[in-house]
Amino acid sequence: MRKLTVLILALCLLLSFTSCSKSDVSPTNNVTHATKVSEDSESGSKDIVILFTGDVHGGVDSGWTYSGVDVIRKQLIAKGNSVILVDNGDSIQGEPLATMTEGGAIIELMNALGYDIATIGNHEFDYGMERFMELVDMANFPYISCNFNKLGELIFSPYIIKDIDGTKIAFVGITTPWTLRSSTPAHFMDEEGNYIYGFMQGKDGKELYAAVQKAVDGARAGGADYVVAMAHLGNIDELKPFTYADVIENTTGIDVIVDGHSHDLDQVTMKNKAGEIVYRSACGTKLEAIGYVRITADGEINTGLYRWDNEENAVEVLGLDSVMNAAYKKAKEEFGALLAEVVATSVVDLPIKDPATDVRIVRNQETAIGNFCADAYRHISGADIAFINGGGVRDELRKGDITREDILNIHPFGNMLCVCEATGQEILDALEFSAHAWPIEFGGWLCPSGISYEVHTYIHSSVETDETGMFVGVKGEYRVKNVYIGDEPLDVSKTYTVAGHSYMLKNMGDGYTMFADNVFIQDSVMTDVQVLIKYITEGLGGVIGQEYAQPQGRITFVEEKVE
Template sequence: MKKLTALILALCLLLGVAGCGGSVPAESELGAKDIVILFTSDVHGGIDSGWTYSGVDVIRKQLIVKGSSVILVDNGDSVQGEPLATMSAGSAVIELMNTLGYDVATIGNHEFDYGIERFMELVEMADFPYISCNFNMSGKLVFDPYIIKEIDGTKIAFVGITTPWTLRSSTPAYFMDQDGNYIYGFMQGNDGKDLYAAVQKAVDEAKAEGADYVVVMAHLGNVGEHKPYTYEDVLANTTGIDVLVDGHSHDLDQVEMKNKAGKKVLRSACGTKLEAIGYVRITPEGEISTGLYKWDNDENAVEVLGLESVMNEACQKAKEELNAALAEVVATSKVDLLTKDPASDVRIVRNQETAIGNFCADAYRHISGADIAFVNGGGIRRDIPKGDVTREDILKIHPFGNMLSVCEATGQEILDALEFGACAWPAEFGGWLSPSGISYEVHTYIDSRVQTDEAGMFVGVGGEYRVKNVYVGDEPLDPNKTYTVASHNYMLQNMGDGYTMFADNVFTQDSVMVDVQVLIKYITEDLGGVIGEEYAEPQGRIIFVEEKI
């Protein structure tokens, strides 16, 4: 049956029809003797999502059967995200990309999630080159800005661009020397002009070397707040680019716009986690078009279509190695860190200070360097039992794949957050805050005056606050002072549990590290692999005052 289904897909691809939850280009779009550039982006370790890597392999092979010459490229953010990527610090994904036979990749912001040294190790593991025309160390490019591939006498230049937003959306310390000075950069200066100049230089040099076509592999995206570093900004301020394949913002937009000289340029993006595979078609007559192989089924292509590919076995092996990695002991805990009261089964992590809540919040604060941190009780899902702690134990604590972020916030905004967190007490509330770097009292004799909208989102406080005597370290909270606050993107940016007060603030670190990695890094590096007696009991960060004095 699997062979039959795979044959059906092959015929679909050859005949150019859609079905089974996927869609492919029409026969007139992709033909013999075309040069086809297949591209993926923002896979985030999702090797068995959407089309899967097996689907990429099958599509490429069917195009080759039709007579097309195929180049396979990736636009970044492949090595971080799903447990397969995180638990191997990216190496499992690189090995699969080697097996699949990628020709070239550009660098996304999340390639740096494990630090620059680790990324350089991944680059050494890769059988394909990484390119970036703007990632530099002390003004000198770290990678080649472009490569040229020649197919039947046609030279195609691939130019890589990495978003300068990386300095904010990764861990800033990774790009600094020991004195806190930036030594790595992304041509982020001069209101975008430095980036545009770097791109133009790479394009001009590639053309001078004989390139017939210039394809930009960008990790830029279309997020408005990332201006002046979006694909629109780059294309509007450069010339000579024939097509830009893009990533970063996880969109599926197929766009036609004009460059600085008024010439048409195509831009194509393919979403995330293999929900689509993008293509650029260059005909023998020199016509250029872009499009997508979309996958619209909840189940992946291997499950639905029974695809047969060398990638099936490779991905299965990677998942087996993941299971072995999850069983690896990464720490020892001298104490039990509990989410529930053993006597009552009440989820105390949702209505009082707990050792496990303190531990998680401390991890966010120490890894980020923020003034304070907090974690929502609903985001802490499992205990840490006394004894050996495995990677799987940590994954079960934070199973959602949220990302560490840091924003600036006034003391008043922080006070509002603490008040909102305590609004449901004594009932359990997923938005109950476990704090680090901050302590306070909850005066439970005061009824909550928190106001929310119909969706339960925080609007304001219509009376006396229950939360009082708030201290940041040893200093009273100043409502007018600006502090740095660490948590994850669910709370700070996505208004999770109703926390609306931070979403529009300035973010100094934007989705820099997956939550599981935050905990593992804190345990192994800051705690030396031992969760000690300091987490045996709550530490008096939250004090309940039951009567007015």
């Protein structure tokens, strides 16, 4: 016990504490540092504490790490508090340990840590419905959601009531209806392309609000003294009418919402439909903070965060002693074996350099590996065309067996598949921007799929950029000409669907500003590594064949003007 107390005192030296209590009556982000944590730790209070994580995205060795969660929980219990540990979704996807095990390694770690309840985020479905249900069966804790349904029938319990020394706390699960857009739509359809799974996603939000209210009313009728909504909703305007604020304003009976999805750290109070105060707490992403809800013996509620602001994780800095250290070590060892697993084969080499000169060509030439990667995005998404940036293709594939590590080395960034709507003019601008630096290498050089075009290199580029290198426009003649989508000429006034990754399409990576404000019909669906693995194993039947022996003539360079 003495060793644990000393350890927690060390923690307090590096801990930030953000809280929101009953005295707050408006949105707030109050920050008090280690002295406040120490006072709470030594107060001797015997409270109910709900620890929560969210949007871990497989980052179990980031921030606090799961070991930090374990140590904080142990200290709270040692002080006489009753502790419940819950997760708000998006835990099983993201980092390679999650992706390469299709979430299995993360579920095993969550089991070892002893989670009590979890709700469903949008990325829980990234590996497909069948795999998600397998993970649910693996979990030693229940998933809850009051709005995830199949043909109108709820799949999980909408709420769970925990009786803690005579105090009944209901946990209500809420999953964002935008899941249909931000995971793979086909995962929610039958073989005929009809949606059979849903999230009470009516356009005005009323179906979701009614589902939440029904669950809350049921929990109250079941004797709940407090209702805690475990939500994966977020706080971004583009998520309306399904944000946490929308739910609070249109329901009654919720005391606290512990929320995720938007990766924020906000501690907020606002009024519900009846004018009563509701607390909303979020804990960021990848264990940068661990959230808590504290319910005191006299009924006071406050929420806050245990923050970790260091680049090195808590285990590395503090040497935390936890059973999770051994569990994570075991997971890494098993992961190493998984990386070495052969998942496909190639009958051709797919280099990123010119074999004759050893000069890198993936950033200023059409390459077979660039075509392969772009084809993967188009095949998986079903979009009209696809682009990926040459700078994002980091390694080659050699003829022979292909391991999971080989694929990870091509796309090591964890970017997410997205599909947006774009006009022909925006596509033409993107192609022109891609070619503006040629023949000089450009990390944003586009590797295309479903589209072909000419680059007239004798024309001086007239692309305009701002002082940061972001695309502004084209002031003169275009170098890119004779653009075809499939067999049809590009129509600059027509709207097409464009697949790519979040770095470029959403986040303006490499300076591509023309897509960021567009409508995204698939948003952060799966990681780049997942895209490649799925394409190789399912789209190509496990074999990269002769079709990728050479570039396929998607980009033609015209060096002289033809009169």
